[in-house]
Amino acid sequence: MDLQLAGKTALVTGGTKGIGRAIVEGLVAEGAKVAFCARTDADVKAAEETLREAGHDVAGTAVDVADGSAVRAWVEASAERFGGIDIVVANVSALAIGPGEANWRASFEVDLMHTVHMVEAALPHLERSDAASIIAVSSVSGREIDFADGSYGVMKAALVHYVSGLAYDLAPKGIRANAVSPGNVYFEGGVWHNVEQNNRELFDHALGLNPTDRMGTPEETAYAVVMLASPRASRISGTNLVVDGALTRGVQL
Numbered sequence: 001m002d003l004q005l006a007g008k009t010a011l012v013t014g015g016t017k018g019i020g021r022a023i024v025e026g027l028v029a030e031g032a033k034v035a036f037c038a039r040t041d042a043d044v045k046a047a048e049e050t051l052r053e054a055g056h057d058v059a060g061t062a063v064d065v066a067d068g069s070a071v072r073a074w075v076e077a078s079a080e081r082f083g084g085i086d087i088v089v090a091n092v093s094a095l096a097i098g099p100g101e102a103n104w105r106a107s108f109e110v111d112l113m114h115t116v117h118m119v120e121a122a123l124p125h126l127e128r129s130d131a132a133s134i135i136a137v138s139s140v141s142g143r144e145i146d147f148a149d150g151s152y153g154v155m156k157a158a159l160v161h162y163v164s165g166l167a168y169d170l171a172p173k174g175i176r177a178n179a180v181s182p183g184n185v186y187f188e189g190g191v192w193h194n195v196e197q198n199n200r201e202l203f204d205h206a207l208g209l210n211p212t213d214r215m216g217t218p219e220e221t222a223y224a225v226v227m228l229a230s231p232r233a234s235r236i237s238g239t240n241l242v243v244d245g246a247l248t249r250g251v252q253l
Helices: 018-029 041-053 068-082 101-126 151-173 191-198 200-209 218-229
Strands: 009-013 033-038 058-062 087-090 133-137 176-182 240-243
Touching (some): 009 018, 009 068, 009 101, 018 033, 018 087, 018 218, 033 068, 058 068, 087 101, 087 218, 133 218, 151 240, 191 200
Parallel strands (some): 009 033, 009 087, 033 058, 133 176
């Protein structure tokens, strides 16, 4: 099925590794142009080179998304580079799990406010698009209480609320907004790979909760994002798409 993304321009934060990298690869595979950012310049350059060598139209930039001014500048530069913006994917998380004011501040500034800054900067460009879509990557930790309650879970829940409000407010302008909430996602160098190496008890406990007997892959979450970004999903807005292999058992009514 043609997802009608060819020629569209997407912005993706945290686009060099894990879910973010898989989202970038999923979008460019459908013919989209992608501006992505991440914090580490070397990782950005390596990802950009690999993607360009594969024939994709991408632009990578090193950005600290906790800096609102830097996020806004990146959005504007990307819009100028590609001639507009059609899709915004806010993917970066501080992954600040545990007690303490520092974790609360990091979760607020990175998980929530980077999304707000990105969306607000992109809105004038999205309003000119005929297929505008906003997607925030949340987490099942925002849907139920688990080991990541506290700052991480609270801000992930706030993202879903924020996106739901955007969907309602922006519907008259033809701009859709959705959240994607993955469960445990495993990839080399990722959070669960690190937990596996350093806290085997927690890893085994988390793995045991998965009824599929495995954790998810970045590509499985990326598929949900790319599908929601597609103009074919024109009637889907204001939803929180859970991608967890039936890990969570709450009923969404």
